[in-house]
Amino acid sequence: MIIIDTHAHLDFKDYDKDRDKVIEENKKAGVVAIINNGVDIASNRKVLELAKKYDIIKPALGFYPVHAVQVKEEEFDKELDFISKQDIVALGEVGLDYLKGEDNPFGDKYSKEMKACFEKFMALAEKKNIPIIVHSRRAELDMVEMLESSSLKPEKILVHCFMGRKHLVKRILDHGWSMSISAIVKKLQQLQLIVEQAPMNQLLTETDAPYQSPYPDIRRNEPRFIIEALKKIAEIKKLDIEEVANMIYKNYQAMF
Numbered sequence: 608m609i610i611i612d613t614h615a616h617l618d619f620k621d622y623d624k625d626r627d628k629v630i631e632e633n634k635k636a637g638v639v640a641i642i643n644n645g646v647d648i649a650s651n652r653k654v655l656e657l658a659k660k661y662d663i664i665k666p667a668l669g670f671y672p673v674h675a676v677q678v679k680e681e682e683f684d685k686e687l688d689f690i691s692k693q694d695i696v697a698l699g700e701v702g703l704d705y706l707k708g709e710d711n712p713f714g715d716k717y718s719k720e721m722k723a724c725f726e727k728f729m730a731l732a733e734k735k736n737i738p739i740i741v742h743s744r745r746a747e748l749d750m751v752e753m754l755e756s757s758s759l760k761p762e763k764i765l766v767h768c769f770m771g772r773k774h775l776v777k778r779i780l781d782h783g784w785s786m787s788i789s790a791i792v793k794k795l796q797q798l799q800l801i802v803e804q805a806p807m808n809q810l811l812t813e814t815d816a817p818y819q820s821p822y823p824d825i826r827r828n829e830p831r832f833i834i835e836a837l838k839k840i841a842e843i844k845k846l847d848i849e850e851v852a853n854m855i856y857k858n859y860q861a862m863f
């Protein structure tokens with residue numbers, strides 16, 4: 608079975624002790640591509656390093672919205688310039704995040720600044736003609752509206768881990784943008800509804816590893832666990848799981 612992960616963070620310290628082994632096991636399980644998304648300056652460097660070392664890791668560079676507004680504008684622009692010169696498959700992780708929590712102490716306080724950063728990434732995606740992998744949390748409407756106003760081509764937009772309302776999902780799909788589904792679709796009705804709504808050619812699979820493990824007894828997620836997403840998509844779409852895996856692979860090849 609061919610497994611594709613369009614959104615992972617294998618550069619995170621969670622994998623520092625056994626990264627070689629994890630990559631090896633995932634390859635054996637059928638994983639052929641892991642798009643590793645950078646979240647800040649240090650992470651972006653590490654992503655490039657990993658992509659050089661492991662053939663299945665494909666680099667995407669970005670700036671997680673919460674981190675992006677915590678550096679000075681000059682520093683952000685300098686990083687953007689660095690990213691613009693790299694040979695990468697996509698921009699990510701980028702987007703908007705207004706959810707106040709452990710990793711976002713400011714909530715939507717810097718929404719204006721976040722939008723400015725996101726806008727710069729949209730412009731860069733267009734300039735480089737590469738896909739943009741978009742994160743949005745409690746900012747789904749703003750994100751959709753910003754993308755609608757950009758001149759990015761539909762096949763260059765991948766909405767990751769979308770938890771917005773049904774009418775926004777429809778808007779995303781009507782534009783022809785793609786959505787990636789993680790293995791927590793196994794239990795999360797919101798993601799199941801996206802699978803129901805979306806045509807097969809607009810679906811991709813992801814992990815957000817190390818987060819979002821589909822197994823209650825395994826804390827750290829891995830790309831191979833996407834098998835659970837494939838199973839659920841196959842069930843919802845009434846297709847053979849092998850067929851689903853091949854379709855997702857085709858979608859991946861068409862986009863990246």
Ligand SMILES: [Zn+2]
Nearest residue numbers: 614644700815
């Ligand atoms: Zn992520």
